[in-house]
Amino acid sequence: MYDYEAGKLDWLAAGLPSEGTNAERPRAGDVARKDAPTCTLDERLGDVRERARTAGWTVAVVVNAERVVLGLLREKELDGDPERSVEQSMRPGPSTFRPHVDVAEMAHYMTEHDLTSSPITTSDGRLVGILLRDDAVRIAHEEHRHD
Amino acid sequence: MTDTEQRLRCEDCDCEIECCEFCDAEDCAKAMCYGCVAVLLSHSVPHPPRAERK
Numbered sequence: 001m002y003d004y005e006a007g008k009l010d011w012l013a014a015g016l017p018s019e020g021t022n023a024e025r026p027r028a029g030d031v032a033r034k035d036a037p038t039c040t041l042d043e044r045l046g047d048v049r050e051r052a053r054t055a056g057w058t059v060a061v062v063v064n065a066e067r068v069v070l071g072l073l074r075e076k077e078l079d080g081d082p083e084r085s086v087e088q089s090m091r092p093g094p095s096t097f098r099p100h101v102d103v104a105e106m107a108h109y110m111t112e113h114d115l116t117s118s119p120i121t122t123s124d125g126r127l128v129g130i131l132l133r134d135d136a137v138r139i140a141h142e143e144h145r146h147d
Numbered sequence: 148m149t150d151t152e153q154r155l156r157c158e159d160c161d162c163e164i165e166c167c168e169f170c171d172a173e174d175c176a177k178a179m180c181y182g183c184v185a186v187l188l189s190h191s192v193p194h195p196p197r198a199e200r201k
């Protein structure tokens with residue numbers, strides 16, 4: 001018996017294991033790509049852009065030493081002046097989503113909002129990965145076929 | 148058009164917002180506030196419950 005004082009939602013939001021029928025449904029944290037490129041505030045934008053694009057990414061996540069998300073560099077920001085720092089170029093405080101959110105829900109709203117990728121973080125802001133809309137839509141369709 | 152008319156509003160609860168909390172866009176056609184996104188994605192439950200709102 002373990003009394004998790006922060007509550008059930010926080011347990012799920014931290015990406016911790018759960019049981020029951022709904023636990024078998026794919027979640028944003030399961031589908032998020034864990035190899036998303038990260039960078040720090042003091043890096044040169046040009047260096048981050050090259051690293052991200054070489055790895056096939058159009059987005060990079062700005063994190064601190066504890067992997068807490070500080071900002072996001074989407075395609076538009078990555079295309080900025082390569083001599084500027086990440087801190088000067090990033091989109092600060094981006095919207096992030098918790099690992100327990102249903103992938104089908106994320107697929108629906110990412111499509112509706114024309115969002116190609118979303119950072120997935122724990123409730124204390126640590127990066128879990130980047131959820132790509134294409135992955136979310138594909139998994140949601142597969143899940144729908146199984147139902 | 149006045150400044151007030153140009154302000155973005157949450158599609159769900161109609162509150163004024165600076166940008167959409169789902170996609171961060173300032174011109175989102177389906178803009179949502181932080182509270183409505185949190186409820187939508189089961190981060191929290193609405194208070195008071197929607198059925199009791201006028």
